[in-house]
Amino acid sequence: MFKHAFCIGTLLVASLPLQAQTDERGAARAQLEPKGFLYGIGLGVSEEIYQGYDRRVIPLPILGYRGDKLSVLGPFISYEVLEVNDIEILLQAAPRFQGFDESDSDVFRGMAERDFSMDAGLGVRYERNNWKFNVSAVHDVLDKSDGYELSTGLGKVFRSGPFFYEPSLTVSYLDSNHVDYYYGVRLNEATNMRPYYQGDNATNVALGFSVSTPIFFDGFTQLAFDYTWFDDSITNSPLVDSDGSFSVRLLFSKFF
Secondary structure, three states: OOHHHHHHHHHHHOOOOOOOOOOOOOHHHHHHHEEEEEEEEEEEEOOEEOOOOEEEEEEEOOOEEOOOOEEEEOEEEEEEEEEOOEEEEEEEEEEEOOOOOHHHHHHHOOOOOOOOOEEEEEEEEEEEEEEEEEEEEEEOOOOOOOOOOEEEEEEEEEEEOOEEEEEEEEEEEEEEEHHHHHOOEEEHHOOOOOOOEEEOEEEEEEEEEEEEEOOOOOOEEEEEEEEEEEEEHHHOOOOOOEEEEEEEEEEEEEOO
């Protein structure tokens, strides 16, 4: 499943088009990151760890704008409030593609719907010598789970001709409100086959790999894969029958 929408939002930002692989960021960005309105399409498919819920498919229409500080890519929004050398501080907002209703699996019958939501918060990004490091702290601003997430990621970009490859590692911490909302079973939802369960804090780890290129249709294409290992606080839930999930995303974008 898409544990958090910022993984998608980061991919969108990174693929519009390729970020400069140089420390001379100003001149390189002017050439490789044009400003203006853009459009595109994407598709995300991910395995679900819920019982009887095989996969989640998310279409990603891309329509937005990139300026010097503001990026708006549909519901994914970021605004750079400060840049010091190679460090950027950003305000961020993104949807959380998570949740379920009774129709998604038999295990959810008799349970209240768990809704998609919207997260917002602060991010810090550092890039140098093809290394990328980011930290973010976001909170559920629609008060569905009233939870928050802290995450940190590390990646490095390698280039071979017109192709760019980026392996990455992400560690995310989810508070008990978030885990209990999406993986807990309330007292009035408990049955003999689905006992009461209250989720606790969780730390998940994900490995990713992406391939990007600007050679197709005068735009930018990116294919990304991720595998996530889930904390015991999530996998011990009676709603869950797997301790890991695989996801793939394909994105294409270009400027008007």
